[in-house]
Amino acid sequence: MIAVELRKLARRPRTWATLFLLDLLPTVVAVLLAVTHLGPRPGQGPAFLSAVLANGSLFSVAALAIVLPLFLPVAVTVIAGDSIAGEAQAGTLRYLLTRPVGRTRLLVAKLIAVLVFVLVAVVVVAGTGYLVGKLLLGGQPLTASTSVAGVTGVTSVSGSTLTAGQIALRTVLAIGYVALSMIGVAAMALLLSTFSDSPLSASLGALAFLIGSSLLLPLDAARGIAPYLPTRYWLSFIDLFRDPILWRNVERGVLLQLVYVVVLLGAAWANFSSKDITS
């Protein structure tokens, strides 16, 4: 069933359009940076963007930071919101279920397909970021001085030097973490998708949930519920580039996303498995 869902996803032109758009933004940023050499002022703009001017190989991580706050979640909600509601709208849901496909199995297969999409999207963004960074930003004078000194490495957030191997490992971890961060949103969109027969309203609902979370996060009054907000630990992938790695928030981020999946997928299951399919 998972394979079937993946095939469906892979054969949709929209999936590829989404991936393309996800890649476009970091590429545009890289081109602009390479042309203007204007990094954001400290404390502003996405993480690592000022650092990539010094070393282009960090641009894969910077690209993740660029798409993480908005582009990636929008892509996830669009794909995940479509999962059940899209089938309902097209009328294919009733044929799937009388095939028969178990309702719980369908839900899980849909979620896994979305997650595979997210992982592919994140890997592609990071890969594009790496290539673009090497091509457009790699030849900066500071990098040249690095090679003169005989040390090839990247400065960690804590100011120490990380070897290429360490950076590669941490980038892989960051890719995994960013992909995992989307799992809560995906589950939310999936839940709404079981309530609504309109993919659009499911996607927008999940997006509203995210925007709500992002708005609450900086409020002092919401401090008490902040650890429960789905976007709370999103940017913690930066902690993977501190030296030593600060696991605290990363661990919490992973746990929080898993809790969201359990609760939201549970609710989706409770709703969907006893729902009258009238579409």
Added chain:
Amino acid sequence: MIRSTGLTKRFGQVVAVDDIDLDVRAGDVYGFLGANGSGKTTSVRMILGLVLPTSGSVELLGEPMPRGGRRVLPKVGTLVEGAAAYGHLSARANLELLDASGGSAGRRTRRHRIDDVLEQVGLAGTGRRPVKAFSLGMRQRLGLAAALLPQPELLVLDEPTNGLDPQGIREVRELLLRLNAAGATIFLSSHLLAEIEQMCTRVGVLDRGRLVVQDDLANLQAPTGRTIVRTSDPAAAVAALDGRVEGRDGDRLLVRADDPAALNALLVGQHVPVSELVAERRTLEDVIMERTEPGADRVMPP
């Protein structure tokens, strides 16, 4: 094959299906007749486990639904409320995906079975054309192909001829009768009386959620005990039959007579020219008119 007891579905205050006891037997071509909005589709969805009954129960191929769906649905082909497919894929790709989704009759035979059903419904030549470029009739054929794909013992078809031209309707009818002859039971819902009358061996009539008729078509179309006589000399015929004529319409007479052969002999003996003589049977329409209230989709003030 399908048996329901006290099957009822309420959507809020509205009772869509009210206490129906369906009985579809193996080998039947069962016509499920009802006006739009009479609860046909809801009943079909309950039979297939898509909608959960408010009360009552359904058995499909001997298993209670929806719990037994995993075991019996692979042996059932369905077409519910119009065909549906992924618009950006071809007919073949759609069937492949559907077949791979579950309840498949086997991966190895898939290619062969898909070729088969596409041939059967007349879509073999569509190639890579995406379904979104299909006409309504072609989509309906594809839906039928999907229903046939698992080589089902039972076909549950909701308005299968929707959107087809007269030629297509005829093809589908012949296809279904062929499948029935080969052993498949067919449950056919329709709002078209003629369609049911032409194909079915057994009829159930739904009126505002209630099953008002359920019987073999042969029983329903029993002779009325009257004979229709057409003659070029109606006056002579009336005189000869001596008060047994119940109605006269030009050269057409309605005669109370159980045995058309005896009536014919009588008329010929009296030298009345008979151009046509046939025993009157009740039409399905008569039965339905008799047992249902007018205009099921009309909403009366309470």
Added chain:
Amino acid sequence: MRRGWRWLVVAAATAVLVALPFAAHLLPVAHSSVSAAQLLTRIQGSAHVQYSGYAESSGGLALPVTTRFNSINDLFGDRTQLRVWWRAADDWRVDSINLAGERDLRRDRLGVWTWDYESNTAERFVEAVVPIVRLPRPDDLVPATLARRLLSQVGAAQVTRLPDARIAGHDAAGLRLQITDARSTIEHVDVWALPASGLPVRVTVFGKGDSAPVLTSSLLDLSTSAPPASQTAFRPAVTAKVRSSQFGDIVAAVDQFGQSTPPPQLAGLRRAPLHLGSVGVYGQGVTALVAVPVPPRLARTLARQLAGTPGSVSVSSGGSEIGALSISVGPLNLLLSAEGIDDARWLLAGTVTAPTLLAAVAELPPAAGFR
């Protein structure tokens, strides 16, 4: 019911998952029998205790200053996340974490390295010129450092025991310092420390009449094993901009190059000994004030900012305004004196009452210019 049971399962699972984080608070706290005096002594002598951890401090002070004092505003007006590795009083590392980077301090025997990721800059201050007077830094907010500073000159009579609490996964004994000095604006300071080693793990400071603390600093994670030396050592990356600095911040510069001479005593508070720069530090513990001669240009900026801040008061003495400005920010009082020589002014700040600051400014000579 046939449909409802699934929702019940989901609701129950949700309730359990949401409640789990709170379950840790329900664990019983081991009671310690350490006395207040013992605990105080252990805290005061805890600078050698090795540990590493993650701390969060939060302050409620919104200071009406910008530009050159931004860093203080961040420290006392907001939440600060700190990573600490402590091997000795002259071998430690404190990272101040923010979303997109960090600012680090590494102390070694010779001095301090600062590292700012976003500007890719490492800066070195050698100890010989590390000033005693400087602006607050992130390491001052580490619970242990903060607690030792606040309790430095406190006697056993001023402290009482508080109930034990579970902090960062460790059982900690509580200690309250009640401030009796009428000049202070601080009500009391609560410190929790590991009873055996005296390592402070949480500090809360309450202003007079406040229900919420003005400053809290607490460890959230704590490891009492010794951090390796490699963790605190610093070698700047080759790509980093490296600078060496003679003096740290503006206050340190003023202290060295100002020509004012603060008196040995202000408003009854004695000047800190062994320090003879032009910045005066008076009092001790939490009853303290600092008098800084502000150079003319900065003085004008400050005066403009203070005058434009809601709640600032133009100070009058004997019915006429004397050109000084004062403002209260929670328990912190600020006073900018009238112009002295070349428009230089005194800036007085402290956790003492406004009348105390007024008395202090009257005792100061006019602010002098700079070399």
